[in-house]
Amino acid sequence: MTATAPIAGDLADVTASNATLRRFLHGLPGVDQVGVEARAAALATRSIKTTAKQFALDLAVRMVDLTTLEGQDTPGKVRALCAKGLRPDPTDPTCPQVAAICVYGDLVPVAVDALGDSGVHVAAVATAFPSGRAPLEVKLADVRAAVDAGADEIDMVIDRGAFLAGRYLDVYDEIVATRQACGDAHLKVILETGELATYDNVRRASWLAMLAGGDFVKTSTGKVSPAATLPVTLVMLEAVRDFRAHTGREVGVKAAGGIRSAKDAIRYLVVVNETCGDDWLSPDRFRFGASSLLNDLLMQRQKMTTGRYSGPDYFTLD
Amino acid sequence: MGTGMFDYAPAPESRAIVDIAPSYGLFIGGEMVDPTDGTRFKTVNPATEEVLSEVVAAGPQDVDRAVAAARAAYDGTWSRLPGRERGKYLYRLARLVQERSRELAVLESIDNGKPIRESRDVDVPLVAAHFFYYAGWADKLGYAGFGPDPRPLGVAGQVIPWNFPLLMLAWKIAPALATGNTVVLKPAETTPLTALAFADICRQADLPPGVVNIVTGAGDTGRALVEHPGVDKVAFTGSTDVGRQIARSVAGTRKKLTLELGGKAANIVFDDAPLDQAVEGIVNGIFFNQGHVCCAGSRLLAQESIADELLDRLKRRLGTLRLGDPLDKNTDIGAINSPEQLERIRELSAVGEQEGAERWSPACDLPDRGYWFPPTLFTGVTQAHRIAREEIFGPVLSVLTFRTPAEALEKANNTPYGLSAGVWTDKGSRILWMAQRLRAGVVWANTFNRFDPTSPFGGYKESGFGREGGRHGLEGYLDV
Numbered sequence: 001m002t003a004t005a006p007i008a009g010d011l012a013d014v015t016a017s018n019a020t021l022r023r024f025l026h027g028l029p030g031v032d033q034v035g036v037e038a039r040a041a042a043l044a045t046r047s048i049k050t051t052a053k054q055f056a057l058d059l060a061v062r063m064v065d066l067t068t069l070e071g072q073d074t075p076g077k078v079r080a081l082c083a084k085g086l087r088p089d090p091t092d093p094t095c096p097q098v099a100a101i102c103v104y105g106d107l108v109p110v111a112v113d114a115l116g117d118s119g120v121h122v123a124a125v126a127t128a129f130p131s132g133r134a135p136l137e138v139k140l141a142d143v144r145a146a147v148d149a150g151a152d153e154i155d156m157v158i159d160r161g162a163f164l165a166g167r168y169l170d171v172y173d174e175i176v177a178t179r180q181a182c183g184d185a186h187l188k189v190i191l192e193t194g195e196l197a198t199y200d201n202v203r204r205a206s207w208l209a210m211l212a213g214g215d216f217v218k219t220s221t222g223k224v225s226p227a228a229t230l231p232v233t234l235v236m237l238e239a240v241r242d243f244r245a246h247t248g249r250e251v252g253v254k255a256a257g258g259i260r261s262a263k264d265a266i267r268y269l270v271v272v273n274e275t276c277g278d279d280w281l282s283p284d285r286f287r288f289g290a291s292s293l294l295n296d297l298l299m300q301r302q303k304m305t306t307g308r309y310s311g312p313d314y315f316t317l318d
Numbered sequence: 319m320g321t322g323m324f325d326y327a328p329a330p331e332s333r334a335i336v337d338i339a340p341s342y343g344l345f346i347g348g349e350m351v352d353p354t355d356g357t358r359f360k361t362v363n364p365a366t367e368e369v370l371s372e373v374v375a376a377g378p379q380d381v382d383r384a385v386a387a388a389r390a391a392y393d394g395t396w397s398r399l400p401g402r403e404r405g406k407y408l409y410r411l412a413r414l415v416q417e418r419s420r421e422l423a424v425l426e427s428i429d430n431g432k433p434i435r436e437s438r439d440v441d442v443p444l445v446a447a448h449f450f451y452y453a454g455w456a457d458k459l460g461y462a463g464f465g466p467d468p469r470p471l472g473v474a475g476q477v478i479p480w481n482f483p484l485l486m487l488a489w490k491i492a493p494a495l496a497t498g499n500t501v502v503l504k505p506a507e508t509t510p511l512t513a514l515a516f517a518d519i520c521r522q523a524d525l526p527p528g529v530v531n532i533v534t535g536a537g538d539t540g541r542a543l544v545e546h547p548g549v550d551k552v553a554f555t556g557s558t559d560v561g562r563q564i565a566r567s568v569a570g571t572r573k574k575l576t577l578e579l580g581g582k583a584a585n586i587v588f589d590d591a592p593l594d595q596a597v598e599g600i601v602n603g604i605f606f607n608q609g610h611v612c613c614a615g616s617r618l619l620a621q622e623s624i625a626d627e628l629l630d631r632l633k634r635r636l637g638t639l640r641l642g643d644p645l646d647k648n649t650d651i652g653a654i655n656s657p658e659q660l661e662r663i664r665e666l667s668a669v670g671e672q673e674g675a676e677r678w679s680p681a682c683d684l685p686d687r688g689y690w691f692p693p694t695l696f697t698g699v700t701q702a703h704r705i706a707r708e709e710i711f712g713p714v715l716s717v718l719t720f721r722t723p724a725e726a727l728e729k730a731n732n733t734p735y736g737l738s739a740g741v742w743t744d745k746g747s748r749i750l751w752m753a754q755r756l757r758a759g760v761v762w763a764n765t766f767n768r769f770d771p772t773s774p775f776g777g778y779k780e781s782g783f784g785r786e787g788g789r790h791g792l793e794g795y796l797d798v
Contacts, residue, residue, distance in 0.1 A: 029591070029592055029593040029594065030590070030591075030592040030744045031592055031594070031595065032592035032595040032764050034764070034765065035592060035594075035595030035596075035598055035599065035764060035765065036594070036595055038598070038765075039594075039595070039598050045435060045439065045647070046326065046647075046648050047326075047329035047647035047648055048326060048327075048329070049326075049327045049328070049329045050327040051325075051327045052324065052325060052326045052327040053327070055323070055324060055325075056324065059324075238594050269324065270324075273322065273324040274638050277322060278322045278323045278324075281322075281323050281324055
């Protein structure tokens with residue numbers, strides 16, 4: 001393999017100290033804001049029709065992490081959401097299940113119970129989501145509780161304060177500790193790109209999360225604006241693509257927050273397709289964190305099969 | 319290309335919106351007229367070789383009539399109109415271009431072979447923007463820095479190329495009309511149809527007869543136009559060879575001349591460049607419009623320390639380019655405009671191989687009919703290779719390397735051309751250092767092939783003289 005990553009040699013040395021980690025992250029190729037936004041806008045003009053649209057809609061449904069993260073969440077709400085995730089379109093048996101149901105930690109048992117052995121994953125946000133402002137012990141206890149309750153995916157938040165202050169090793173150590181606390185559960189690392197502000201930071205945080213062992217890098221909590229954007233997701237996809245070229249390990253990407261229409265979702269899939277290719281066109285490598293997106297996907301899906309649009313009244317709200 | 323799981327289904331733009339007549343006349347004195355001494359030839363769709371229509375190769379008498387009509391319009395109405403009235407017409411033309419943008423984009427793609435994505439998102443919007451921009455200047459010429467009341471020149475004879483047919487028309491006609499000149503324009507022989515559609519827009523806008531005249535034809539028609547004694551100003555965009563002939567024929571006459579000719583631009587990527595965006599810039603620099611761009615970044619100068627990594631990324635990216643039907647909304651690379659051009663690209667590419675450069679193209683199926691050439695890059699190219707010196711005007715990139723900024727500069731400037739250059743680095747001071755020393759009319763920093771009507775465009779050395787666009791673009795059409 002020729003040098004496809006910015007440094008030669010063993011990545012293990014990179015995390016020897018905050019100084020080496022900083023040198024590595026700042027040695028990554030920069031991201032030109034105008035250029036990356038232009039590229040994302042150009043990809044957004046792709047016209048996805050007929051068979052390609054059918055494929056994309058079904059794939060998008062399978063990639064949805066159907067999410068409810070409200071203070072007002074109740075077991076009843078979560079059970080309803082699980083029912084929706086299992087059979088998104090009750091009128092159409094060919095409609096696939098979603099990838100996961102994403103809830104707060106205390107509601108994990110409800111979701112686990114409702115989903116059973118359906119194959120739909122239970123994802124829990126943890127580590128003092130969404131701010132992450134709690135002592136490490138508290139965050140890890142949060143993770144362990146969710147895993148013990150049966151969550152097989154953990155969505156953690158990074159310490160953006162530490163990241164922006166340049167304490168990269170602290171962020172790294174925290175992700176490593178969380179990774180250990182997860183046990184067999186998959187770890188998604190939320191970068192909260194809306195708070196990182198620059199694309200350079202998004203690329204650095206993505207590498208940081210991958211070096212620390214994250215299975216996914218995820219854009220946002222959904223609680224900060226802007227949440228997922230197409231150019232931010234493009235930068236993260238470039239990072240996972242480069243990381244595989246360097247290490248052989250494939251890390252997934254989750255775009256979360258603000259993706260509401262099927263049209264938007266298809267644009268993300270185009271970016272996935274043209275940046276990372278087939279290997280990432282799977283729920284194991286790409287996810288949408290969303291709630292209202294699902295119904296639009298279903299409506300478009302039904303339109304593809306029947307040739308007619310039906311109204312939102314014909315789709316369940318949960 | 320299109321072989322993965324997510325295979326984009328065909329998404330063709332409908333041709334129903336365009337109505338191509340079986341034959342066209344010449345647009346002289348506000349009307350479509352039959353030729354006097356002209357003959358007829360066919361124009362074809364380069365993507366399918368389908369004959370689209372028959373157009374006139376205007377003869378000397380036809381050109382004479384067109385120049386006379388332009389002169390009459392100049393003396394009779396246009397030069398006497400206040401600037402704000404000329405501005406109104408230009409605004410009207412701009413709005414009509416916008417209203418008919420879809421039709422113009424489809425027609426351009428059919429006649430030229432360029433992807434609809436480009437004609438729709440780049441060419442036609444820039445055409446409208448150019449008319450809007452110069453409409454604004456029409457009543458403000460006294461503030462343009464050419465004296466309190468600069469005068470027009472008279473009749474402008476304009477000859478444009480086939481690579482951006484309608485956009486080059488706009489670059490020529492908008493400033494000429496804004497400054498009070500009338501024009502006779504000859505579109506390229508392989509791409510006359512959008513110019514003829516523009517003739518219809520002139521009628522729709524109630525532009526006074528004779529202000530814009532369009533004579534189709536090939537080299538002979540162009541020669542008759544630039545050598546016509548009734549022409550006060552000659553503006554030409556095209557090859558350096560033809561530009562030289564025009565300069566010779568105009569020498570010793572009162573005619574004012576601007577030339578926009580060939581190029582062999584360097585796209586220089588330093589080791590601290592934003593690499594993924596640089597890859598996009600390289601692709602946009604040489605594969606935009608199949609490389610049929612005079613300011614194309616046809617020489618990639620990559621700093622040696624990152625050259626391998628940059629090439630790996632570039633090759634991976636070229637694998638995602640979609641070549642095919644220009645009217646498909648997902649097509650990135652369209653057809654080569656003519657068999658002659660395809661032959662030249664093939665010939666120079668063969669020379670590249672003979673001279674020892676290494677040729678590479680992504681796996682890429684070419685359609686059976688039409689004129690096609692795959693995106694191609696040559697590595698191991700040196701300054702001594704012909705493919706590093708001659709303009710190929712096709713989707714062929716020559717990759718060279720350098721070690722220091724001074725060497726990059728030296729190699730970039732070591733060409734008879736000087737139209738454009740690109741610099742990729744995160745270091746602002748280096749961008750400025752390079753920009754001051756590059757002998758090129760346009761220097762792009764961390765981007766390439768970006769155009770704006772407010773920005774002057776033109777060449778150094780054998781890339782021509784005079785500027786189009788911006789305030790500078792007025793000068794070529796004013797008696798200053």
